[in-house]
Amino acid sequence: MLLPLPGQPLDAVDTPALVVDYDILLDNLTRLQRAADAAGLQLRPHIKAHKTPEIAHLQLRLGAVGVTCAKLGEAEVMATAGIEDIFIANQIVGETKVRRLVALARRVPKLSVAVDSLEVARPIGAACAAAGLTLDVLIEVDTGAARCGVLPERVVPFARELAVLPGLRLVGLMAYAARSYVGDLEQRRAFCRQEAAELAALAQELRADGHDIARVSGGSTPSGPCYEPGCGLTEIRSGTYCLNDHNQVDLGTCTREQVAATVLATVISRPAPDRAILDAGTKALDQQVGKLTEGYGWLVDPPEASVVKINDEHGYLDARAGSLRVADKVRIIPPRICTCLNLYDWMVVAQDGVVRDVWRIAARGRNT
Amino acid sequence: MLLPLPGQPLDAVDTPALVVDYDILLDNLTRLQRAADAAGLQLRPHIKAHKTPEIAHLQLRLGAVGVTCAKLGEAEVMATAGIEDIFIANQIVGETKVRRLVALARRVPKLSVAVDSLEVARPIGAACAAAGLTLDVLIEVDTGAARCGVLPERVVPFARELAVLPGLRLVGLMAYAARSYVGDLEQRRAFCRQEAAELAALAQELRADGHDIARVSGGSTPSGPCYEPGCGLTEIRSGTYCLNDHNQVDLGTCTREQVAATVLATVISRPAPDRAILDAGTKALDQQVGKLTEGYGWLVDPPEASVVKINDEHGYLDARAGSLRVADKVRIIPPRICTCLNLYDWMVVAQDGVVRDVWRIAARGRNT
Numbered sequence: 001m002l003l004p005l006p007g008q009p010l011d012a013v014d015t016p017a018l019v020v021d022y023d024i025l026l027d028n029l030t031r032l033q034r035a036a037d038a039a040g041l042q043l044r045p046h047i048k049a050h051k052t053p054e055i056a057h058l059q060l061r062l063g064a065v066g067v068t069c070a071k072l073g074e075a076e077v078m079a080t081a082g083i084e085d086i087f088i089a090n091q092i093v094g095e096t097k098v099r100r101l102v103a104l105a106r107r108v109p110k111l112s113v114a115v116d117s118l119e120v121a122r123p124i125g126a127a128c129a130a131a132g133l134t135l136d137v138l139i140e141v142d143t144g145a146a147r148c149g150v151l152p153e154r155v156v157p158f159a160r161e162l163a164v165l166p167g168l169r170l171v172g173l174m175a176y177a178a179r180s181y182v183g184d185l186e187q188r189r190a191f192c193r194q195e196a197a198e199l200a201a202l203a204q205e206l207r208a209d210g211h212d213i214a215r216v217s218g219g220s221t222p223s224g225p226c227y228e229p230g231c232g233l234t235e236i237r238s239g240t241y242c243l244n245d246h247n248q249v250d251l252g253t254c255t256r257e258q259v260a261a262t263v264l265a266t267v268i269s270r271p272a273p274d275r276a277i278l279d280a281g282t283k284a285l286d287q288q289v290g291k292l293t294e295g296y297g298w299l300v301d302p303p304e305a306s307v308v309k310i311n312d313e314h315g316y317l318d319a320r321a322g323s324l325r326v327a328d329k330v331r332i333i334p335p336r337i338c339t340c341l342n343l344y345d346w347m348v349v350a351q352d353g354v355v356r357d358v359w360r361i362a363a364r365g366r367n368t
Numbered sequence: 369m370l371l372p373l374p375g376q377p378l379d380a381v382d383t384p385a386l387v388v389d390y391d392i393l394l395d396n397l398t399r400l401q402r403a404a405d406a407a408g409l410q411l412r413p414h415i416k417a418h419k420t421p422e423i424a425h426l427q428l429r430l431g432a433v434g435v436t437c438a439k440l441g442e443a444e445v446m447a448t449a450g451i452e453d454i455f456i457a458n459q460i461v462g463e464t465k466v467r468r469l470v471a472l473a474r475r476v477p478k479l480s481v482a483v484d485s486l487e488v489a490r491p492i493g494a495a496c497a498a499a500g501l502t503l504d505v506l507i508e509v510d511t512g513a514a515r516c517g518v519l520p521e522r523v524v525p526f527a528r529e530l531a532v533l534p535g536l537r538l539v540g541l542m543a544y545a546a547r548s549y550v551g552d553l554e555q556r557r558a559f560c561r562q563e564a565a566e567l568a569a570l571a572q573e574l575r576a577d578g579h580d581i582a583r584v585s586g587g588s589t590p591s592g593p594c595y596e597p598g599c600g601l602t603e604i605r606s607g608t609y610c611l612n613d614h615n616q617v618d619l620g621t622c623t624r625e626q627v628a629a630t631v632l633a634t635v636i637s638r639p640a641p642d643r644a645i646l647d648a649g650t651k652a653l654d655q656q657v658g659k660l661t662e663g664y665g666w667l668v669d670p671p672e673a674s675v676v677k678i679n680d681e682h683g684y685l686d687a688r689a690g691s692l693r694v695a696d697k698v699r700i701i702p703p704r705i706c707t708c709l710n711l712y713d714w715m716v717v718a719q720d721g722v723v724r725d726v727w728r729i730a731a732r733g734r735n736t
Contacts, residue, residue: 002464002468002736012463012464014462014464014465014736015462015736016735016736017735017736048680048681070680070681071647071681090636090647090681091636091637091645091647092636093634093635093636093647093694093695094382094383094634094695095380096370096380096382097382100370116637116639117637117638117639117694119638119693119694119695120636120637120694142639146640146643147637147639147645147679147682147684148636148637148639148645148682149637149639150639151639266461266462267461268458268459268460268461268488268516269459269484269485269488269515269516269517270485270487271484271485271510271515271516271517271518271519272514275514277459277515277516279439279458279459279461282656282707283707283710283735284735286655287654287655287656287707288650288655311515312416312438312706312707313416313438313439313458314515314516316515325487326461326485326487326488327461327462327487338680339650339651339655339680342651342711343710343735344733344735345733365711365712365713365733367384367385367651367652367711367712368370368382368383368384368385
């Protein structure tokens, strides 16, 4: 397997390749960090979108308090990369995982996890206590996502049940801001006020009940820049904002020029005047269709052209790609970067059309 | 990263995991090999569905003539695994790829590739000639797939243009049997007769025009067992048949009991009586919906239950999974195995509920 070399022109990179523009990446990271600072919020970026230690370290250097992971495997990679404050915003279940969690807690200075039931919390607490550890936990609250999470009215009784378990220390609340993915900026701002107020009120109830609640954790990429000072959250966990994608453009949370990640692809066949076939299919672009705009990908140039159909190894460009010829390279904005990036082992980091670096997407494939 | 050990009960395997039942796999491989033998066809299985040298070797030992790959990276992995007859059924475009192709041709005794234009064929031929090699090529014909491929009426003139290029030897025709994915068994049989007759007639035209056409390559998983002796093809390139998936069940090409690959997942939350959340989302099951039955996955047991909604890290089971509890494990039949398997680095090979082996999905991530 051949990786591109720093200094190579981007056009010489073999395709399909995931390309991240360094300047746009840095601009995206800086912009949200400033917004979080201005709102008095800690930023704890979710690494699920990039899965890459190099980007996590950039986020920390710019001011992030730590990182958020979706699963234990991702957290293990971030710990190995030297990151000292890691939150796993998910339910960790099963004997093997609990043993791995204890091993991880031994080597990460500040590790915390979400819990939403005693069935999840009890084995974790017992294993931590047996290892002489106390693990920070946040209650996952269902503020409308209807996924995991304790309903708001169950938070206080659940916290009481948690408090008597050994090996655990209740330190906060978290919610997944699913509802921030609909509506316009004004609706997102209203959602953010409401979500933050609801979680802050629950945190106050818990404090009144004797719990030491330091963290009130919310946020998403659409909601990230929409919080106001004193909103009631203490931290946000935006993820996609580092790279952005076409869904975020559609939502109005970024411009096309703020999309840092594209798929570099090659035209491999022009079998008919209205058909150009790319070497990027579902295993390079991912098969998700756009959230608001239908399509599997959109060319950076010409900007009107899109991937209208997709097979495992082939993408079909529409007729607006008419002037493209076999061997031409194109850059495609994917609908959703989280699942697209998950198909690659490496990202090619580009700057001014030249390869700046190649970073391993080290947490990809850490499925458990 | 912890891999399961042979001898461990399957229930002890950490999740989400891709599990392949060895006996079903072997039965699937044997069944199609017998059907191909009975029809007098060579079987050249497409490895895109499994991407795993261990399975490719099983296919060869059972009688396959060689393997088919979708891209150079997959072919490089199969060559490293010692496979001596490899066909890349796709257009290879770009300077880097052509150089890699020459390197590969030097170490694979029988390598062949598809071409559908002079723009693709010319650089390959020139590079092979410069290296003192002659590479076998098959013309990709568009028999209705409307993807890559030369239209049937263009095959003879294109073959004449190919024949004068140095470094290439025209040895056959190939087509992608897209149309075999619709209809019932009778329609598939009719399609197979028609596809084979069309390709065989083109091959005859080429022979009459002075070309030595040894291979007429077609087939897919649905069409694989439907060819009759003397149909006119010389080989079929079925891929998915080794593992099968729910789409194949829907198409009637296999039964549920003939699906060898499932995703082992854990219930991580039961936040409401009608909701069970699994640790398998789009990054473990893949986000494809079923071709004929709507859903993101179907439980082996209870067989009525399905994954009705999916996020990156979470699968939502419907209410028919009512008796499941947190920490219970389930096995899920994915809609489409090719894209699902592409999310895993390893497959857990199981037999009688016990881990028999763990195989690296070595060609996954070889995107170029």
